[in-house]
Amino acid sequence: MDKQSHTSDWAQKARDKGYDQWLLVMLDAIEPIAPILAQGLWVAQPLAGLWGGTRTVKMLAETLEAPDGVSQLRQQLSDDTGE
Numbered sequence: 001m002d003k004q005s006h007t008s009d010w011a012q013k014a015r016d017k018g019y020d021q022w023l024l025v026m027l028d029a030i031e032p033i034a035p036i037l038a039q040g041l042w043v044a045q046p047l048a049g050l051w052g053g054t055r056t057v058k059m060l061a062e063t064l065e066a067p068d069g070v071s072q073l074r075q076q077l078s079d080d081t082g083e
Contacts, residue, residue: 010056011076020077027077031070038064 014020030037041061048057063069 008076010059011073011079014077024074024077027070027074034064034070
């Protein structure tokens with residue numbers, strides 16, 4: 001599974017649970033410090049593995065490190081929500 005499809009799966013699960021609007025607001029708030037948060041996710045990745053979240057944490061860290069990562073996450077969460 002490539003990074004893009006895993007991002008889509010994560011975003012779809014967030015939409016299904018009704019977290020999409022809350023996460024969009026959070027992305028607006030964290031955008032300036034996204035690279036710093038990505039480093040925190042790298043540190044937390046081994047712990048996330050205890051609950052099977054290693055792949056999701058890795059995907060989020062990689063995406064937040066990218067220059068347009070927050071925009072990518074925002075687009076994934078906004079798809080199919082009528083925005």
